[in-house]
Amino acid sequence: MSSRSRTFGAAVVVLALTVVQLAVGAFAGLEQYEGKGFGYRLAFYPFLMLLVPAVWWWRTREASTLPWGAFALIMAPFLIDVTGNTFDLYDSIEAWDNLNHFVNWMLLLWGCGLLIARANVQPRWLLVFGITGLGAILAVGWELGEWYTFIRRGTELDGAYEDTLSDELLGTLGAFVGALIVDRTTRGARRAERRP
Numbered sequence: 001m002s003s004r005s006r007t008f009g010a011a012v013v014v015l016a017l018t019v020v021q022l023a024v025g026a027f028a029g030l031e032q033y034e035g036k037g038f039g040y041r042l043a044f045y046p047f048l049m050l051l052v053p054a055v056w057w058w059r060t061r062e063a064s065t066l067p068w069g070a071f072a073l074i075m076a077p078f079l080i081d082v083t084g085n086t087f088d089l090y091d092s093i094e095a096w097d098n099l100n101h102f103v104n105w106m107l108l109l110w111g112c113g114l115l116i117a118r119a120n121v122q123p124r125w126l127l128v129f130g131i132t133g134l135g136a137i138l139a140v141g142w143e144l145g146e147w148y149t150f151i152r153r154g155t156e157l158d159g160a161y162e163d164t165l166s167d168e169l170l171g172t173l174g175a176f177v178g179a180l181i182v183d184r185t186t187r188g189a190r191r192a193e194r195r196p
Helices: 003-027 038-060 068-086 096-117 124-152 164-194
Strands: none
Touching: 003 038, 003 068, 038 068, 038 096, 068 096, 096 124, 096 164, 124 164
């Protein structure tokens, strides 16, 4: 099996597992999903997971060269978030939310960064700075989404705003680590491309 078919398969599995859990969360009426906005998640998570691959395909029109490894990394945080709710980890493990904000943003921006790195951004520090900045912007956007879903809609008023800043900080730090991984893993490939 080729690397491309393995990464495509990984992206499909991540998407399928996420959608199945979202459907269970939205319709099964189980306690661990109560007040967690699973109706909104079912509407938006699959859309957000497929947005980058769809835009990439629309811009390139070359399905055979789609970077499925990067897409799988971008999709993975959605699966991790939903799985954390399925196994009630947000309520049973105190540090789970913080760990998720760091790890999920690392994965998300690692995937986004692999796509950005294809543009051969120079100098290299600008690549790291840009990926980290994108992560910070996405962390703020995520918190705005949580505010609308959980607080404005009145589903999770206890603890509102208690962890917004730490979530944004952890997301930005995770993005920075993802950016460093991208810089490290793409540096050699860029050098090889420049050789005659």
